[in-house]
Amino acid sequence: MESLTKQDLAELRELCPGGVVTEVNLASISQWKIGGKADVFLRPSSTEEVINLRRWFHEREMPHVVVGLTSNLLFADEGLRVPCLQLGPRMGDVAIKHTNVYAQAGAWVPGLACKLMQAGLTGGEHTCGIPGTLGGLICMNGGSQRKGIGSSVVAVESVDQVGTHRVRSAKNCDFAYRQSVFQNNNEVITSAHLRFALGERAAIRSDMRAILAERRKKFPRKEPNCGSVFKSDPAMYAEIGPPGNVIERLGFKGMRVGGAEISPEHANFIVNKGGARAQDVLALIAAIHNGVRSATGYLMQAEGYYVSVSGTVIPLDRAAREYGDAARAAIQRA
Ligand SMILES: Cc1cc2nc3c(=O)[nH]c(=O)nc-3n(C[C@H](O)[C@H](O)[C@H](O)COP(=O)(O)OP(=O)(O)OC[C@H]3O[C@@H](n4cnc5c(N)ncnc54)[C@H](O)[C@@H]3O)c2cc1C
Structure with a gap:
């Protein structure tokens, strides 16, 4: 992927005034606090800007990634070489x-x-x-x-x-x-x-307070994470329970690869204990996915997505399979 030229950046600054940031450290801005450096983030302030940016990308056949707050995303350790369009405040x-x-x-x-x-x-x-x-x-x-x-x-x-x-x-x-x-x-x-x-x-206020209190009790809050890793499957739920319970019963709670850990508080969460790499997270996802499949026959689907260095966005379970070799190496290293 060719990087953006100075002329490209100047044009993008005109199309998205005040919203162009280069050299973004994904590990500092992403919810999981994981990822290398992204070349450029574009933060539009209107629908018109989004339209103009997309036309500009289309004319150049330039791939790009769309994100919100990144609370369901795992960025590659190598970073991101295509522009990232982020809709936020x-x-x-x-x-x-x-x-x-x-x-x-x-x-x-x-x-x-x-x-x-x-x-x-x-x-x-x-x-x-x-x-x-x-x-x-x-x-x-x-x-x-x-x-x-x-x-x-x-x-x-x-x-x-x-x-x-x-x-x-x-x-x-x-x-x-x-x-x-x-x-x-x-x-x-x-x-x-x-x-x-x-x-x-x-x-309404009292219901919201009860929901937040329940989440505080059930979910890890201190370490960066991306919420539930695996989706609940109705058939699996009816037969053997929700993903968290199944993963816990198979003994995965607390399993660690590098800086990533299957949360001891809730087994369907993978937390960043500090310095976790995307490969560490993918290794844990692969371990859980394979473990649950061998023990129960169910193929669990991940909720979140992996964003590769070239901007391909694929479900985390697929990424764990596709990057299986690196994931297995990470398990062996741990
Ligand atoms: C602590 C924690 C708790 C969570 N709890 C829950 C929960 O209870 N229920 C739940 O459903 N999820 C939960 N999540 C996951 C996540 O918060 C949700 O999926 C959320 O809706 C993702 O929003 P985002 O802006 O962060 O999207 P991102 O993670 O940035 O993106 C998610 C996907 O949406 C796409 N996307 C983002 N913005 C746009 C846009 N404007 N146009 C088109 N596509 C877009 C991205 O390309 C990506 O594919 C939790 C996450 C965390 C960290």
């Missing part, structure tokens, strides 16, 4: 009109949940502890308490790979458990229209 506006909520994709999810509570709207409580952006949440159809954000979506605005602005109704977003059309269509979500129900502010 510069596109974080939220407007509430009665039960309708219009929010930009960079809105911080826990902040959005608080705004809903203050407006007396119920239905978004389950998202109050999810540390991502609305764009990332919609892409992942994330949620908790057996819910997903998709059920509150009316429409999603996005920009496709040639820079065309699109609007999709919820029906056309193909929401399913932790899935949406945005995982495969290479569109950048720029904003969404959500709808919630009227509720009692005090009851």
Whole structure:
């Protein structure tokens, strides 16, 4: 992958004023605190900027990666040689009109949940502890308490790979458990229209407090992590239980490779104890995946994604298989 020229960077600075950062240390900005150096991050402040950036990339056939707060991503140890488009606080506006909520994709999810509570709207409580952006949440159809954000979506605005602005109704977003059309269509979500129900502010606040207290009890909070590593599979859940319980029963809790550890607090979390490398995490994912498959026959799917140095984004379990040799070497080193 050819690196960007000075002329390229000058053009990008015109298309995305104030939002171009070079030489970004992924280990300092990513949620897992893992990853090498990224050449350039672009943080647009409007849909128009996203459209112009995507047109610029398209004209040059230049691959690029789209991220929110990186709370579901593992970056490669080698870093990232393609531009990274990050939608965050510069596109974080939220407007509430009665039960309708219009929010930009960079809105911080826990902040959005608080705004809903203050407006007396119920239905978004389950998202109050999810540390991502609305764009990332919609892409992942994330949620908790057996819910997903998709059920509150009316429409999603996005920009496709040639820079065309699109609007999709919820029906056309193909929401399913932790899935949406945005995982495969290479569109950048720029904003969404959500709808919630009227509720009692005090009851909503108390539900949110209970959800946050339960999460504090169950999930590791001190070390960097990316939330649950494996998705819950309904058939596996019914037969032998949720991923965390199954992984724990197989004795994986506390297993360590390099700086990465299967959390002793919750076996479906891999935490960075300090200086963890992506290869360490992939080695643990491969070990769990293989262990659960041999013991139970179930092939667990990972929730998060691996971002390779050339910008390919693939599910973590697939990355653990594809980078299996390095992962096995990391297990042997440990
Ligand atoms: C401590 C912790 C707890 C968590 N708990 C939960 C939980 O309870 N439930 C849950 O569902 N998840 C949970 N997660 C995972 C994660 O927070 C969610 O998946 C979140 O919605 C991801 O948002 P993000 O902005 O960080 O997206 P990122 O991690 O940056 O990206 C995730 C995916 O979304 C895509 N994406 C991001 N923004 C856009 C956009 N604007 N347009 C198009 N695609 C985009 C990326 O390309 C990537 O494929 C947790 C994570 C952590 C660290």
